[in-house]
Amino acid sequence: MTNLLPSLGLDGRRAVVSGAGSGIGRAVAIALSEAGADVAVSELPDRVGALDEVCKAIESNGRRAVPLPLALPGLTSIDDFVAGAIDQLGGVDILVNNAGVNIPADALDLEEKDWDQVQDVNLKGLFFLSQRCARHMREAGGGRIVNMASINGVVGYYRRAAYCSSKAGVVNLTRVLALEWAQYDINVNAVGPTFILTPLTQSTFDDPQMREDLLKRIPKGRVGQPEDVVGAVVFLSSDASAMITGHTLLVDGGWTAI
Ligand SMILES: NC(=O)c1ccc[n+]([C@@H]2O[C@H](COP(=O)([O-])OP(=O)(O)OC[C@H]3O[C@@H](n4cnc5c(N)ncnc54)[C@H](O)[C@@H]3O)[C@@H](O)[C@H]2O)c1
Known part of the structure; x- marks a missing residue:
């Protein structure tokens, strides 16, 4: 028998997922554990209790779960989070x-404080968390970083000047980090989901006009669920994507195919 297909499995890998108490992060953390990884998961300091259920799900897959606080973009918080994950998992292979x-x-x-908050969390926080993990990955001989961008990183949408700008920044930052860190065998990619039903988007989807507009834009005829995103993240974390870096994989139900 010839074995050409590299494994999608993540046995023995150590992953960290920021913002994993709900929505896409929760689903991603559980899926990574299904693929075989131990997972450190973060929540805002006053929401760490939201990690209880996701940690139980990770442990029920026979993997280690490490719940930790993280408040982006604070550098002290980022450093404590990364140090805690490395300490308790023994290292970090996947961010x-x-x-x-x-x-x-x-x-x-749009108010200045809201513009700043969106850029601070989505772009600045993502960059410094990547930088801190990549310093460790460089020493360890490699790793994988998967950034949650968005369809809104490649197309505009109403009432999202700050959000679309931050996610477009993530798409191009992904390319820069891929270029700089390829020499350390750190692959940096992004996933760009379409509209996914989560606590972040529930109020938008509850608006009948927005719902109709969104559904018109998605040829697959439905909005996504968090489970729709996890395959792309596991693939980009696995050996099957070893030669892919700097790429944004859209999970957009065909939105940009038009
Ligand atoms: N839901 C969608 O339609 C959609 C589409 C494309 C991309 N995304 C992206 O997917 C990611 C997850 O979104 P979601 O829809 O699951 O939303 P969510 O609100 O369920 O999850 C967001 C997570 O980020 C955490 N978070 C917020 N501010 C933080 C901060 N300052 N520091 C640390 N953690 C913080 C929250 O506590 C939460 O755990 C986000 O990056 C979002 O932009 C979502």
């Missing part, structure tokens, strides 16, 4: 930069 916020507003009304 999934999932934590993110959206504060929708018409561009004419």
Whole structure:
């Protein structure tokens, strides 16, 4: 028998997922454990209790779960989080930069503090968490970083001047980090989901006009669920994607095929 297909399995790998108490991050953390990884998961300091259920799910897959606080973009918080994950898992092979916020507003009304908050969490926080993990991965001989971008990193959408700008930044930052860190065998890719039903998007989807508009844009005819995103993340964390770096894999139900 010839074995050409590299494994999608992550047995023995150590992963960290930011913002894993709900939505996409929760699903990604559990899927990584299903693939065989031990997983450190983060939540905002006042929401760490939200990690109880995801940790139980990871442990029920026979893997180690490490719940830790993280408040992006604070550098002390990032350093404590990375040190805690390395200490308790023995190292970090995979980083999934999932934590993110959206504060929708018409561009004419968008306030400076909201612009700053979105860039700070989605772009600055993601960069410094990547930098800190990559320093460790360089010493360890390699690793994988998967950034949660968005369809809104490649197309515009109403009331999302700050969010679309931050996610477009993630798409191009992914390319820069891939270029700089290829020499250390650190692959850096992004996943760009379409509209996924989570706590972040529930109020948008509850608006009948927005719902109709969104569904018109997605040829698959439905919005996504968190489970729709996990395959792309596991693939980009696995040996099967060894030669892929700097890429944003859209999970967009065909939105950009038009
Ligand atoms: N839901 C969608 O339609 C959609 C589509 C494309 C991309 N995304 C991206 O997917 C990621 C997850 O979103 P979700 O929809 O699951 O939302 P969510 O609100 O369920 O999850 C966001 C997570 O980020 C955490 N977080 C927020 N601010 C933080 C901070 N300052 N420091 C650390 N953690 C913080 C939250 O506590 C939460 O755990 C985000 O990056 C989002 O932009 C979502």
